[in-house]
Amino acid sequence: MVxxxxxxxxxxxxxxxxxxxxxARNPVYGAMGLMATLFALAVFYVVHLAHFVAVVQVIVxxxxxxxxxxxxxxxxxxxxxxxxxxxLPVQRPVALIVLVGVVVLAGALVVTGRFDWVIAxxxxxxxxxxxxxxxxxxxxxxxxSDRQASRWLLPFEATSLLLIVAxxxxxxxxxxxxxxxxxxxxxxxxxxxx
Amino acid sequence: xxxxxxVTPGWYMTLAAVLxxxxxxxxxxxxxxxxMFMSVELMLNAVNLTFVAAARAHGDIGGQMAVLFVLxxxxxxxxxxxxxxxxxxxxxxxxxxxxxxxxxx
Numbered sequence: 310m311v312x313x314x315x316x317x318x319x320x321x322x323x324x325x326x327x328x329x330x331x332x333a334r335n336p337v338y339g340a341m342g343l344m345a346t347l348f349a350l351a352v353f354y355v356v357h358l359a360h361f362v363a364v365v366q367v368i369v370x371x372x373x374x375x376x377x378x379x380x381x382x383x384x385x386x387x388x389x390x391x392x393x394x395x396x397l398p399v400q401r402p403v404a405l406i407v408l409v410g411v412v413v414l415a416g417a418l419v420v421t422g423r424f425d426w427v428i429a430x431x432x433x434x435x436x437x438x439x440x441x442x443x444x445x446x447x448x449x450x451x452x453x454s455d456r457q458a459s460r461w462l463l464p465f466e467a468t469s470l471l472l473i474v475a476x477x478x479x480x481x482x483x484x485x486x487x488x489x490x491x492x493x494x495x496x497x498x499x500x501x502x503x
Numbered sequence: 504x505x506x507x508x509x510v511t512p513g514w515y516m517t518l519a520a521v522l523x524x525x526x527x528x529x530x531x532x533x534x535x536x537x538x539m540f541m542s543v544e545l546m547l548n549a550v551n552l553t554f555v556a557a558a559r560a561h562g563d564i565g566g567q568m569a570v571l572f573v574l575x576x577x578x579x580x581x582x583x584x585x586x587x588x589x590x591x592x593x594x595x596x597x598x599x600x601x602x603x604x605x606x607x608x
Contacts (some may be wrong), residue, residue: 312510320518327522327545331529336537343541346522350552353515357559359567366551369574374544374581381585382537385598397601404531408524415520424516433562446568461568468575475579482586 315356323349336382340375347371359438515556523549536588536598540581547577 322345329342347370354363418424436442450459522545529542551570558566592598 313508316510316514316518323518323522324525327525330538330541330545331525331533333538336535336541339538339541343544346545347548350548353552354555357515357555359555359558359570362551362555362567362570365571365574369578370544370548374578377581377585378537378541381589384589385537385592401532404528407531408528411524411527433560436558436562436564436567438558438564438567442564443567443571446564447571464572468572471579472575475582479582479586482583482590485590 312356315352319349319352322346323353337379340378340382343378344371344375347375354438357438358436361438361440361443512556512560516553519549519552519556522546522552534599534601536591536600539600540584540588544577544581547573 326342326345326347326349330339330346333339333342347366351363351366351371354360354366447461447465450462526542526545526549529545530539533539533542551573554566554570554573556566558564588598591603595603597603
């Protein structure tokens, strides 16, 4: 009963936020809608006892990612009205056909029972995504014979590499400036931030 | 009647599918690079919800671990993608993908 109420409320918030992302003319409102969706999903994670994931969702997504989005939206400028007319001639109809096709395909798969496997039969064991549980799964290494204990260790290390590469790449992109040989120091039209 | 309604993982997965479709629609129909990017984030989050619901349905923590990895990849993607958008904007003064068509023949 309680979960039903939470599902109805937060589901409505998530859907409204998602529609706001897609429909808002002003990208700032879109970012706010995205944040509402992210918070609603964090509530769902708590309902699923995935507390650590919920906290990370709020800190990383609603905190860092949305802030970064807002910075860039402000930098790019929100006063510029987006030209919503489509320049590719067949993009709109093809996109709508693809979306409707996905809906029909998903409905057919559900009706024919191809998705029954996603619901485990019987009562599954309760999983609590506490920080200890997550941490043990991430970096605990058992004896070398125990492959199960360290199955997330390699992906974990790979993500650290990915984050370093992404950070270096973002910094390199931010500092990169195409400079021509004949450019005089007193450039009449220096770009922003140069 | 309402007391007997149990929220099954299928409900969450249906909601996640709807969120994913909204995100896909935004990605296909908008032409502001920032809005398209936010739609991609929406799609990633819909998948995350599916993972967490499946983790509870199967009693396996692997679903929650997958969500954490998706989060890391999404954060890296946002950092690099927004840097690309900013550097495109600096040289072209636009964030609309329709005007960035130099590579088409």
